Amino acid sequence: MDQPARRTRPATRWALLVVSSLAVPVGAVLALRPFVSLAVLVVAVVAGLAALGVVHLVADRPAAASDAGAAARWWWLAGVAYLLAAAVVVAWPGPTIAVLARVVGVALVVDGVLDVLAARRAHGTGRANAALSGVTSVVLGVLALAWPDVTVLVVAVLVGIRVLVTGIRGVAAALRGTWRRGPSRQDRRARPGRGRLVVNVAALVATLALAAAGVALDGGTARPDDFYAAPADVPDAPGRLLRSEPFTSAEIPHGATAWRILYSTTRGDGTPTVASGLVVAPDTATGDAREPADVVAWAHGTTGVTPGCAPSVLPDGLAAGALFVQDDVLAQGWALVATDYAGLGTAGPHAYLVGEPAAHDVLDAVRAAHQLDDVTLSDRNVVWGHSQGGGAALWTGIVAPDYAPDVDVLGVAALAPASNPTALLAHLPDVSVGALFASYLAEGYAATYPDVRFADVVRPGARTVVREMAHRCLADRGVVVSALTALLLDQPVWAHADPFTGAFGDRLTQNVPSGPIDAPLLVAQGTADSIVVASSQDEYVAARCAAGYAVEHRAYDGLDHVALVEADSPLVPDLLAWTRDRLAGAPATDTCP
The missing domain is CATH 1.10.260 (434 Repressor (Amino-terminal Domain))
Incomplete structure (x- = not known):
């Protein structure tokens, strides 16, 4: 037989009503506005934890003397755990989201463990409900503690929903004058509670799916191997080849050979560092009767800012950096020298959208590629770059005469370049x-x-x-x-x-590439670009023209940021023809008025 619902005392009933009524908006704020501000998040989390603690203390008190045995020793622990968690957040000097995650994680684990212990004392559906609820709470707590990718979602959204639901149920119980919690931790004989069982099963499935997603997402992260570790004796001179090995990938077309390289370069402050990259050459430049291959120095688009984001590390890394036409490059008989930038394969930091070090990486990759024994490269170089790499290409044109006068840059093609970080x-x-x-x-x-x-x-x-x-x-x-x-x-x-x-x-x-570029310059831009907008590019080109610099500016109607450089883009044949002209020494076009 089911135990009768416990009727609350008037004072307790009013306390339950007030606390539960406050819990409803607090839970809603946490669930719907998790990123509003840290101050609001801290206040809402503290209020939510306190509300959960009070409701647990009021609702979980043993309903009858028969429950006062072993259950009486622990019925209050969940409530105290939540209240303690709220107090820790309040007392913590300068709480951060990471602190909130850890505090909430511990409280959820404690609550879940108590539910699992309660399942041992319950029967039937009540046992299943308590076990399911406990496992769900423990898994959520572990996620909050161990998986930073869902930190805010666990702290705010999931906890917010828990506070919101608890508040609604508490208000209903206070208005009714009783608290029906279904199979509580004190119930030895729980009522069937099949509806609650369905909810608990769904909650556990969703939580386990979240955990599985975390494992799968973490397993998809690329990590550099030992090849990218800097040697102990990195030379101060930039552009020295430190290490190389053959590179294989589905992205390397038939009739070409590739190597990954590690080389010395220079940060923006002049500090020596190392960078990695790829060299891909047609077989005509690698055989016994090899002919020198002209070089396209490729500066890739945004892939990230942390070690592991290098195109030579990532699966399909050339495409990740927005190079889709390596087949066309190699079919022209040109070699491809593609820097990873310092800090993406090698140890960081990576100077994202910082001009000079990116230019150093591009130029020193070309220098290092010439030191490979198995390929012959000519001294003629054209620089291509897209997005982040477009900005790097512009800066390469600016710094090349002083930084690398030995690298003959015959042209710079900046494709949807990040020409103005501001x-x-x-x-x-x-x-x-x-x-x-x-x-x-x-x-x-x-x-x-x-x-x-x-x-x-x-x-x-x-x-x-x-x-x-x-x-x-x-x-x-x-x-x-x-x-x-x-x-x-x-x-x-x-x-x-x-x-x-x-x-x-x-x-x-400071990182707007506004200096002179001696080599012919092509700036190509899609008019439908949603990241580097065409109007901003127009302003950049106009400023260069006003400064007396020559620019060939081409706009491609209807093309977005990546579509501009995809293999079927109308830019591609134009870019190949423009590059052939630069390597042949043909006069450049100036579209400035």
Whole structure:
């Protein structure tokens, strides 16, 4: 027979009603506005934990003297655990989202363990409900503690839903004057509770799916192997080949041979470092009767900002960096020298959208490629780059005469280049996953410049999620979590309404490639680009023209950011013809008025 529902005392009933009524809006805020701000999140989490604790203490008290045996020794522990968690958050100096995750994780694990213990004392459906609820709570707690990708979702959304549901049930119980919790931890003989059983099964399945997704996403992360480790005696001279080995990939076409290389280069502050890259050459440049191959130096588009995001590390890495026409390059008899940039295969930091070190990486890759024994390269070089790499290509043209006068750059093709980091940053709020690129920018600049502090650039409530996003490559499976997080963010990640002020703004302006480029310059842009907008590119080209520099500017109607460089783009035959002209020494076109 089911135990009768426990009728609450008037004072307890009113306390339950007040606390539960407060829990409803608190749970709603946590579930629906998890990224509003760290201060609001802390207050909401504290209030939610306190509400859960009070409701547990009121609702879980043994209903009858028969329950007062072993159950009486632990009925209050879940409530106390939640109240203690709330107190820890309040007392913690400068709580962060990571702190919230750990505190909430511990509370969820304690609650879950108590549910599992209760299952041992229950019977029938009550045992199943308690066990399912306990396992779900434990798994969620472990996720909060161990899987940072769902930190905010666990802390805010999942806990928010739990607080919201508990609050609604508490209000209903207070208005009814009784508390019917179904199979509680004290029930030795639970009523059937089949509806609750369905809910608990669904909750456990969803939680296990979340955990499985975390394992799968983590398993899709590429990691550099020992090839990318810097040797102990890195030479100060840039462009020295330190290591090479044959490279195989489905992206390397028939009739070509590839190597991955490790070479010395220079950071923007002049510090020696190492970078990695790929060299792909047609067989005509590698056989016994080899002929020197002209070089296309490729600067790839955004792949991420952390080691593991290098095209030579990633599966289908050339495509990840927006190179889809390597077959066309090699069919022309040209060799491809593709830097990974320092910090993407090798140890970081990676100077994302910082011009000079990217240019050094491009030029030193060409220098190192000439030191390979099994390929013969000519001294004629043309630089191509897309997006981030388009900006790197522009900077390569600027710094080449002084930094690498031995590398003869005959042309620079900047394809949808990130030519103005300030304008790009200003446009990111209009991009659906703009927060992801903002995280790369914040992490890259803070890691590169001592005067740019991450804590000054990113608002407190977004710092953990920004760092999490910054440590995923665009080609990783886990970027799905980044994209979801970016879509859920309800305000920009920046600490100030105007992020262009102070050291960060100064450094952004400093990285606009506005200097002279001696080589012929092609700037190609899709008019439908949603990331590097055409109007911003027009302004950049106009500024170069006004400064007296020659530019060939081509616009491609209806093409978006990546479509511009895909194999079937009308840009491709134009780019190949333009490159042939540069290598042949033909006069360049200037479209400036």
